[in-house]
Amino acid sequence: MVHDSHTIDMCTGSLPKKMLRFAVPLILSSLLQLLFNAVDLVVVGQFVDDTAVGAVGSTGSLVNLITNLFLGLSVGTNVLVARYVGSGREEDASETVHTSLCVSVVCGVFLAAVGMVFARPMLVLMGSPANVIDQAALYLRIYFLGMPIMMVYNFGSAILRAIGDTKRPLYYLTAAGFVNVFMNLFFVLVLGRGVDGVAWGTVISQLLAAVLIINNLYRSTHCCRFVPSKLKISGQKLAGIARIGIPAGLQGCIFSASNVLIQSSINWFGDEAVSGSAAAANIEGFVYVSMNAFHHTVLSFTGQNYGAGNYKRVRQTLLYGLLFVTLAGGILGNLVVLLRIPLLHLYISGPEAISYGVTRIIGINTLYFFCGTMDVAVGCLRGVGFSLIPMFVSLAGVCGFRVIWIFTYFRSHHTLSVLFASYPISWTFTFAVHMLVFAIWWAKNRNNSRRASL
Numbered sequence: 001m002v003h004d005s006h007t008i009d010m011c012t013g014s015l016p017k018k019m020l021r022f023a024v025p026l027i028l029s030s031l032l033q034l035l036f037n038a039v040d041l042v043v044v045g046q047f048v049d050d051t052a053v054g055a056v057g058s059t060g061s062l063v064n065l066i067t068n069l070f071l072g073l074s075v076g077t078n079v080l081v082a083r084y085v086g087s088g089r090e091e092d093a094s095e096t097v098h099t100s101l102c103v104s105v106v107c108g109v110f111l112a113a114v115g116m117v118f119a120r121p122m123l124v125l126m127g128s129p130a131n132v133i134d135q136a137a138l139y140l141r142i143y144f145l146g147m148p149i150m151m152v153y154n155f156g157s158a159i160l161r162a163i164g165d166t167k168r169p170l171y172y173l174t175a176a177g178f179v180n181v182f183m184n185l186f187f188v189l190v191l192g193r194g195v196d197g198v199a200w201g202t203v204i205s206q207l208l209a210a211v212l213i214i215n216n217l218y219r220s221t222h223c224c225r226f227v228p229s230k231l232k233i234s235g236q237k238l239a240g241i242a243r244i245g246i247p248a249g250l251q252g253c254i255f256s257a258s259n260v261l262i263q264s265s266i267n268w269f270g271d272e273a274v275s276g277s278a279a280a281a282n283i284e285g286f287v288y289v290s291m292n293a294f295h296h297t298v299l300s301f302t303g304q305n306y307g308a309g310n311y312k313r314v315r316q317t318l319l320y321g322l323l324f325v326t327l328a329g330g331i332l333g334n335l336v337v338l339l340r341i342p343l344l345h346l347y348i349s350g351p352e353a354i355s356y357g358v359t360r361i362i363g364i365n366t367l368y369f370f371c372g373t374m375d376v377a378v379g380c381l382r383g384v385g386f387s388l389i390p391m392f393v394s395l396a397g398v399c400g401f402r403v404i405w406i407f408t409y410f411r412s413h414h415t416l417s418v419l420f421a422s423y424p425i426s427w428t429f430t431f432a433v434h435m436l437v438f439a440i441w442w443a444k445n446r447n448n449s450r451r452a453s454l
Helices: 015-047 050-057 060-086 090-125 130-145 147-162 167-190 195-219 235-267 271-307 311-338 340-345 351-365 369-383 388-407 416-420 422-445
Strands: none
Touching (some): 015 147, 015 271, 015 311, 060 235, 060 369, 090 130, 090 147, 130 195, 147 195, 147 271, 167 195, 235 369, 235 388, 271 311, 271 340, 271 351, 271 369, 311 340, 311 351, 311 369, 311 422, 340 351, 351 416, 351 422, 369 388, 416 422
16 A cells, blocks of 8 residues: 555554544635635625625525535545555555546536526525525526536545545645635626626636646555546446445435525525525534534544454544544634624624624534534444434434424524524434444444454
8 A cells, every 4th residue: 555645544553643634634625615605705795795695605505405415425435445445455446436536527517407407496495585596596507517526526535535635635725715716806806797706716716626636646656546547437336435425415415405494494584684694604614614624534534444444443533533523613613603793794794684693603603513523423423334324313313303493493483593593402412312323333343353344
């Protein structure tokens, strides 16, 4: 197995140090990726108007609903490649890489077609305000045109994470981030465009990131090197990716479906609530991706160590992941609460919209770390081969609870504070059930030192 200065041997050495070495570049990469959308919001908020902020921001839950099933397949890629690398099966890892890249293009083209055709009808179903929907539909159509590019980038990044490389994606996203800022300002200030301009800026910057990722894989000396002549879909590897990735993707869709329902509930409060919530959601996104980096860290470390049959290290990975994500979520989430007013003013200026944004930030960010612990537990379970169980637990604990909450308690106490309270309650309950599932797995396997089977 070839290792270089950018990859990490996850099966030996100091676990907390290597997990942090893996997670920190991933946090920075995720923050830069989130900046793509944040820059869109800031530019239209400062140089267009608050309605444009609502148009761009209100599309987030819908984009996630449509894309999460396919992004779940990249989770399957990550787990499968990590297991093959951990067990030393280099040819299998290579076949998985090339199958994944083919799948990413197919998924991207399909998503582009769906987004172009159904963007406006789906916004109508969500009850988007009349003064927002035209701009939101335009933004969505352009955004989805770039979906093949974004899928290639996400699958390529999943491959690099599986071998412990989170540094180079950070470098690539740094370059793409600067391009995104420049293109947004160029389209809006020089060409006088609105939401369409910032959408094109995002697509162009993502194209650069995707090209750099593919070039990295092409020039790699690792067993996961991209060789164009090997591009084909292996039925066996696709089945393995799908077995893990489809439940993960369905879980993401289910989460997004509940968020679409919540977004629809927010829409009933009017365009000021939509703008305020969109700005607050974008701010809290920075906390989320910082926590979610530990989900991916635990996913990759668990996958490799499970592949190597090192179950004790799997348990240690989970415990360190929970510690790190609690610290990250607790500190960053409450820092956002403390700085909520100046942060919201970066996006919006209307006092009513600011007030709505404050309500969301306080309701969600104070206990946001429970969302992180829930995701870390899910990452560990997927790494050891459980994908259906986390999906069903999340279906009941998060989405089922939120739907019931909206149609019962929220209906009789119709305020945004009550609506947002559904988040921390559902996170806490779901995390507890995931930990129970892991405890059952650990009780059965703690004395099992055999090499894990794929």
